[in-house]
Amino acid sequence: MSSSGIEPEAPDLVCQLDNVQGMVDAFSAVRWKRQQDAVVELSEHGIVLIVEEIGCLQAKVYLQKELFVQYEYNAQGRPRFGVSLGLFVDCLNTFSVPGHSTAIEIRYPGPDMQLLLKSVDSLDACIYAEIRTRIPDTISWDYNFEPAGTTPLSFTVKSAALKEAIDDLEWPGSSIQIILKPVPPSVTFRGEGHGDLQLIYPNTAIPTITLPNNEKIPAVFVFGDSIVDTGNNNNIKTLAKCNYPPYGRDFNGGKPTGRFSNGRVPSDFIAEAFGVKKLLPAYLDPNLREDLLTGVCFASGGNGFDNITSSLPPAFTLSDQLQQFKDYIKKINSAVGEERSATIVSKGIFIICTGTNDILTTYYTTPFRRFHYTIDSYADFLISLASSFIKELHGLGARRFGVLSLPPIGCVPSQRTIRGGLKRKCLDYANKAAILFNSKLASAIHALNSTFSDSNLIYLDVYNPLISLIQNPAKYGMLNA
Known part of the structure; x- marks a missing residue:
């Protein structure tokens, strides 16, 4: 005797995502209340998350099906369900492992059923999660999800730049007018009686951000170690100096300036990218004059989050750099007044780049910390110091932060030469330590974003782009890396 089973109905949607951290970052960039729900709408074109409050649109996030490595849509019509945004992001975070390409x-399955998240990689920290859904409230707006390019006016914008610009237009009214213009491509936000804010997108490059009163990013401030030091170590007694050839051979006139590079360093490129200036001067540069108002670099080669690190060899600790920043504020207060100085600080960009020396030197090369910490607990210690430093900068008026991850520190040329053997291989244990630290740093930045609702903190992943370059040099037009 045989029996035939009933074929189970196909779920409304099955999709696979291989960039979980990217989705976490996208949702984290949208300001919503922790306990807030979102309405999720599914379609053949992708997924849209809609956040409303009292019938007013707060955010709408489109996830086109092209973002997914697999997108299998089986529903009739466009089903909707409600889900807790905070819970959804927390679950995504459990799958996200910085330095590892996570796929989920x-x-x-369908109406009134749980949303299922499942790891397709056994290396992930979490392998399964279920999130309760609910029948959504009535949506007050009509959200048609059309494929890119089908609307009369369509151009690509950088979401971080858009959010940054909108945050700078503080209007007390209940509504704003949004105007799109095709030539040149631009978006104008108009608050009645409170002026306009316009973003112009002349090409596919990073858009120019025009703030109220046509004021651009006023200044860039950089703190950290030799990766971003533009010459502060020239002014202290330390072996960690590079104000001699061959350093600077590709700099202006081939002159060494104290930058730990043959040319410019990331501090300079960041300042230029924000349209501030091509070179970011060292705060201790004796020739520093008019450049003061548009930002300076406080970084010191040999620095770390850990004060012990900055004594091997001597470098300015983060506490030293913080004190220098306080002195900087006094100087610009005298130059332009407290009100203008507060604007420079609150609208300026603060970059933090350090931690490599803590792990490579203080932890793995000297015994000072290994007696008391495992690498995991030492990473926690460093993260607590990083969080405290950010909080102190916030207390001084800083509101826009970019915090760089550790690079693949096991692939630093000095480490490959000293410890990488005849083939100068990357040090796996050091790279794993960097991945561990970066995971904790990303979580700390996410937590600080929730704490400081008046600020914008961004985790800047440099590990993955660099390890990709090292492992696949030909892909980037290089013979080796």
């Missing part, structure tokens, strides 16, 4: 499957 997202499955929605």
Whole structure:
């Protein structure tokens, strides 16, 4: 005797995502209340998350199906369900492992059923999660999800730049007018009686951000170690100096300036990218004059989050750099007044780049910390110091932060030469330590964003782009890396 089973109905949606951290970053960049719900709408074109409050649109996030490595849509019509945004992001975070390409499957069986998140990689920290869904409230707006390019006016914008610009237009009214213009491509936000804010997108490059009163990013401030030091170590007694050839051979006139590079360093490129200036001067540069108002670099080669690190060899600790920043504020207060000085600080960009020396030197090369910490607990210690430093900068008026991850520190040329053997291989244990630290740093930045609702903190991943370059040099037009 045989029996035939009933074929189970296909789920409304099955999709696979291989960039979980990217999705976490996208959702984290949208300001919503921790306990807030979102309405999720599914379609053949992708997924849209809608956040409303009292019938007013707060945010709308489109996830086109092209973002997914697999997108299997089986529903009739466009089903909707409600889900807790905070819970959804927390679950995504459990799957996200910085330095590792995490892939997950997202499955929605159908109405009044749980949203399922499942790891497709056994290396992930979490392998399965279920999130309760609910019948959504009535949506007050019509959200048609059309494929890119089908609307009369369509151009690509950088979401971080858009959010940054909108944050700078503080209007007390209940509504704003949004105007799109095709030539040149631009978006104008108009608050009645409170002026306009316009973003112009002349090409596919990073858009120019025009703030109220046509004021651009006023200044860039950089703190950290030799990766971003533009010459502060020239002014202290230390072996960690590079104000001699061959350093600077590709700099202006081939002159060494104290930058730990043959040319410019990331501090300079960041300042230029924000349209501030091509070179970011060292705060201790004796020739520093008019450049003061548009930002300076406080970084010191040999620095770390850990004060012990900055004594091997001597470098300015983060506490030293913080004190220098306080002195900087006094100087610009005298030059332009407290009100203008507060604007420079609050609208300026603060970059933090350090931690490599803590792990490579203080932890793995000297015994000072290994007696008391495992690498995991030492990373926690460093993260607590990083968080405290950011909080102190916030207390001084800083509101826009970019915090760089550790690079693949096991692939630093000095480490490959000293410890990498005849083939100068990357040090796996050091790279794993960097991945561990970066995971904790990303979580700390996410937590600080929730704490400081008046600020914008961004985790800047440099590990993955650099390890990709090292492992696949030909892909980037290089013979080796």
